[in-house]
Amino acid sequence: MIPRSARQLSENHAGKPLEYLSFATKRHAMPDVQTPSPAPDLLIHARWIALAHCETLLEHHAIAISNGRIVDILPSHVARERYDAKETVTLAEHLLIPGLINLHTHAAMSLMRGMADDIPLMRWLRDYIWPVERALISPEFIRDGTRLACAEMLLGGVTCFNDMYFFPHDAAESAVELGMRAVLGVTVLEFPSGYASDAADYLDKGLAALDAWRGHPLVKFCLAPHAPYSVSDASFEKIQTLAAQLEIPVHLHIHETADEIRQHLEEHGCRPLHRLDRLGLLGPQLIGVHAVHLLDDEIATLARNSCNVAHCPTSNLKLGSGIAPVAEMLVQEINVGLGTDGATSNNRLDLFAEMRLASLLVKGKSGDASLVPAWKSLQMATLAGARALGLEREIGSIEIGKYADLTAVRFDTLELSPCFDPISHLVHCAGRENVSHVWVQGRCCVFDKTLLHHENANLKNNARLWHNRIVSYLKLDSV
Amino acid sequence: MIPRSARQLSENHAGKPLEYLSFATKRHAMPDVQTPSPAPDLLIHARWIALAHCETLLEHHAIAISNGRIVDILPSHVARERYDAKETVTLAEHLLIPGLINLHTHAAMSLMRGMADDIPLMRWLRDYIWPVERALISPEFIRDGTRLACAEMLLGGVTCFNDMYFFPHDAAESAVELGMRAVLGVTVLEFPSGYASDAADYLDKGLAALDAWRGHPLVKFCLAPHAPYSVSDASFEKIQTLAAQLEIPVHLHIHETADEIRQHLEEHGCRPLHRLDRLGLLGPQLIGVHAVHLLDDEIATLARNSCNVAHCPTSNLKLGSGIAPVAEMLVQEINVGLGTDGATSNNRLDLFAEMRLASLLVKGKSGDASLVPAWKSLQMATLAGARALGLEREIGSIEIGKYADLTAVRFDTLELSPCFDPISHLVHCAGRENVSHVWVQGRCCVFDKTLLHHENANLKNNARLWHNRIVSYLKLDSV
Numbered sequence A, B: 001m002i003p004r005s006a007r008q009l010s011e012n013h014a015g016k017p018l019e020y021l022s023f024a025t026k027r028h029a030m031p032d033v034q035t036p037s038p039a040p041d042l043l044i045h046a047r048w049i050a051l052a053h054c055e056t057l058l059e060h061h062a063i064a065i066s067n068g069r070i071v072d073i074l075p076s077h078v079a080r081e082r083y084d085a086k087e088t089v090t091l092a093e094h095l096l097i098p099g100l101i102n103l104h105t106h107a108a109m110s111l112m113r114g115m116a117d118d119i120p121l122m123r124w125l126r127d128y129i130w131p132v133e134r135a136l137i138s139p140e141f142i143r144d145g146t147r148l149a150c151a152e153m154l155l156g157g158v159t160c161f162n163d164m165y166f167f168p169h170d171a172a173e174s175a176v177e178l179g180m181r182a183v184l185g186v187t188v189l190e191f192p193s194g195y196a197s198d199a200a201d202y203l204d205k206g207l208a209a210l211d212a213w214r215g216h217p218l219v220k221f222c223l224a225p226h227a228p229y230s231v232s233d234a235s236f237e238k239i240q241t242l243a244a245q246l247e248i249p250v251h252l253h254i255h256e257t258a259d260e261i262r263q264h265l266e267e268h269g270c271r272p273l274h275r276l277d278r279l280g281l282l283g284p285q286l287i288g289v290h291a292v293h294l295l296d297d298e299i300a301t302l303a304r305n306s307c308n309v310a311h312c313p314t315s316n317l318k319l320g321s322g323i324a325p326v327a328e329m330l331v332q333e334i335n336v337g338l339g340t341d342g343a344t345s346n347n348r349l350d351l352f353a354e355m356r357l358a359s360l361l362v363k364g365k366s367g368d369a370s371l372v373p374a375w376k377s378l379q380m381a382t383l384a385g386a387r388a389l390g391l392e393r394e395i396g397s398i399e400i401g402k403y404a405d406l407t408a409v410r411f412d413t414l415e416l417s418p419c420f421d422p423i424s425h426l427v428h429c430a431g432r433e434n435v436s437h438v439w440v441q442g443r444c445c446v447f448d449k450t451l452l453h454h455e456n457a458n459l460k461n462n463a464r465l466w467h468n469r470i471v472s473y474l475k476l477d478s479v
Helices: A005-014 A076-082 A107-112 A119-135 A140-154 A170-177 A199-212 A233-246 A258-268 A270-276 A296-304 A313-318 A328-331 A349-364 A374-379 A385-390 A423-429 A456-474 B005-015 B076-082 B107-112 B122-136 B141-153 B170-180 B199-212 B233-246 B258-268 B274-276 B296-304 B313-318 B325-332 B351-366 B374-380 B383-388 B421-427 B456-474
Strands: A042-051 A056-066 A068-074 A087-098 A099-103 A158-163 A179-186 A217-226 A251-255 A288-289 A308-311 A335-338 A406-410 A436-438 A443-447 B042-051 B054-065 B067-074 B087-098 B100-104 B158-163 B181-188 B219-225 B250-254 B286-291 B307-310 B335-338 B408-411 B436-442 B443-447
Touching: A005 A119, A005 A258, A042 A076, A042 A406, A042 A423, A056 A076, A068 A076, A068 B274, A068 B313, A076 B042, A087 A423, A099 A288, A099 A335, A099 A385, A099 B107, A107 A119, A107 A140, A107 A170, A107 A456, A119 A456, A140 A158, A140 A170, A140 A436, A140 A443, A140 A456, A158 A385, A158 A436, A170 A179, A170 A199, A170 A217, A170 B087, A179 A199, A179 A251, A179 A456, A199 A233, A251 A270, A258 B107, A270 A296, A296 A328, A308 A385, A308 B325, A313 A349, A313 B351, A328 A335, A328 A385, A335 A349, A335 A374, A349 B313, A374 A385, A374 A423, B042 B383, B042 B408, B042 B421, B054 B076, B067 B076, B087 B421, B100 B286, B100 B335, B100 B351, B100 B383, B107 B122, B107 B141, B107 B456, B122 B456, B141 B158, B141 B170, B141 B436, B141 B443, B141 B456, B158 B170, B158 B250, B158 B383, B158 B408, B158 B436, B170 B181, B170 B199, B170 B219, B181 B199, B199 B219, B199 B233, B219 B233, B219 B335, B233 B250, B250 B274, B258 B274, B274 B296, B296 B325, B307 B383, B313 B351, B325 B335, B325 B351, B335 B351, B335 B374, B335 B383, B351 B374, B351 B421, B374 B383, B374 B421
Parallel strands: A042 A087, A099 A158, A158 A179, A179 A217, A217 A251, A251 A288, A288 A308, A308 A335, B042 B087, B100 B158, B158 B181, B181 B219, B219 B250, B250 B286, B286 B307, B307 B335
Antiparallel strands: A042 A056, A056 A068, A087 A406, A406 A436, A436 A443, B042 B054, B054 B067, B087 B408, B408 B436, B436 B443
């Protein structure tokens, strides 16, 4: 039986390190971990620690970290006797959770945040997003935009993001500069942009970036064909072969709007998922983004093929796409992670908001207030994202052997008083504004609400410069 | 033609005070205002000011305030020449909006925040809410709970709340102590509580409180029959008579869940709205809370009778009630304000979250991303609330003659960069964490994110004490 409360754990196991809590995840065994050294690099004591993978809340425990990995999880009083760490951080009124994983975004679009709100989807794309992307996208745009997005995400407790955009090499540079973990998309489209000319060119450039970053601990790649309506059969076939060879995920928009399905029916004689199935795209490597409009048998197909879904609740509402059938997907044990989408369709890169909204929408749509309870929301925002990315051996939960990607949420504010259940509080009450500390691979990126590896003023100034270029280009009546 | 942008205004009218912007609201003329004195009590310069009533954004303007009321709105450079105010506040990177109005809450339930999440409605009420209310509700509970709620709301930019709970006299004391405006409910139920024994007793006690607070500038009262399923015909008739005599609103839960409608059909042979109509309750004095389950002809009935609706989007999702037909109500010009509901069913008393969610849900449900644009959301959270409460001559918009209930939102943070449209940013991007200053009736209650009229530590300590009593009473396995 899995111990459910901190009290049970402390009573039963006080004084013993909690190695038995390191459950192996579904697909892989855990990496081997050396016996912890008596002098770990970092010891974090926390009032509460959320072991999301086994729905266990530890109280007054500590995490020992060496070489970026978690090497021990044990009661604080035992840790104080056992370890003489190089650095110790005490989080007296905090909940420590796995770093949040943003399973779908277009990070550099942060520079267009709020450029075109409350506008129907096709006008939004045609009159605003595409023109700006055609005219202004450049390595500099990507660097400045990704920096801004990473800063916002880190401050909000997100430690890893799955990106689909242009110039992935530059996006990776920006993420690493701020100390953030990133999975970059080898984006593929049939039409030209400021980045590439055709599908082959997109693939060449993306794969070159992938090669350049091979082996980097913070940077991984996905193949990222944009969507069934913007990628040809031939390209999909190439992508499927590459995904199998490289053993990396395929990150793809699917069934976002009713319109795109109608159009696909006209052009291809079938719904998009049917075509993807025929092309062999459906499998555990697939991260299907949005998945709003699904027939019952399509949900079954996704489940049977062990596909992953990146649920983006805010974006789906804001663009008028609809509400994804998340309850139905979860019943069929589809692995559903959470994404913010880009800052033009959200406009917060805020996984706290997505955790809460994911839980609320399922309850409101189904009429059952007990669905997607708080632990489930937290799992969607952490371990489910890691699984979808094929990184569940490395990140997504607080387990011995995994990287120390950690987020601390400070609970002693009055809007979080009183606190009956920290996990429920985390999802239904806390916000990203309550994040105090963030570590990525054991390295502190946010300390006491302050971003450590970049100068805020530059981020804002650069955003202002790009704002002015966009306003001038689109002739907007902006402030 | 109403000027739509700050630029237009500044170009056309620079140097002239903007009295012409003081549009009278629908039902009443504006109160007479004396010619502004050359020494107002307070002059607030702001980068942007949102005149929500006429969808106009002013840039680099100032508001002059005397005796708690707005006496002038004019370009900053003119204000500097014209006025020598006793106090001047400059908000260089802020948007100034009307103080937000929370049109439905049970403030003191903040002490039960998060006590019972992810639980179906009837179990939630029967096993958690009602037992605690029966056992622990007292004047002290109400005072401590209302203080905590007011502190949270003020810090989040809410300047006025419409309350339905017990011991309204004590709730009023707490609100006034923190400097907040409150509309207290003369709650009526047929069954006993720790506060009153039967409907007559509830009415007596509530009306005594109303009499005691008559004439207080910050405190008003509503009649608050709990719901059609908990109030008898005889009580409704008394309430209707009183509402007409006292000229105050009637604050009432309606059609929150499908179950309550089914049950009402069984017991009364009709749906609740039909019975309310027969009893004469439908009219411009009615604030119908939730209104989730409405037939088309019921929406028409609400519209024809000029009823108001308090939309509580988070609460309706969290308790599994559903999504209210807000788009349909707005088409029929029903006055729809926003409420958080109590902290047990939300759990944030956060009108920024409700503004955003109200806009998102309408877009997602209708498939039309242009519905409930940002200005409309802001109006729902301000002027619509004031109208529902019969206070539209006094609050709800930034107009000469109205009380200076104002909220400043600081826009120079990196998660709000860049900024193309401050109003869209306010709704889709900003959060209550960006609120910097709050004034109620010209008196500063929050300055630079700090609550001025109460000591935070006490609020948190008291919340902890009540937490312990609740845990002990319910024998909860809480932290």
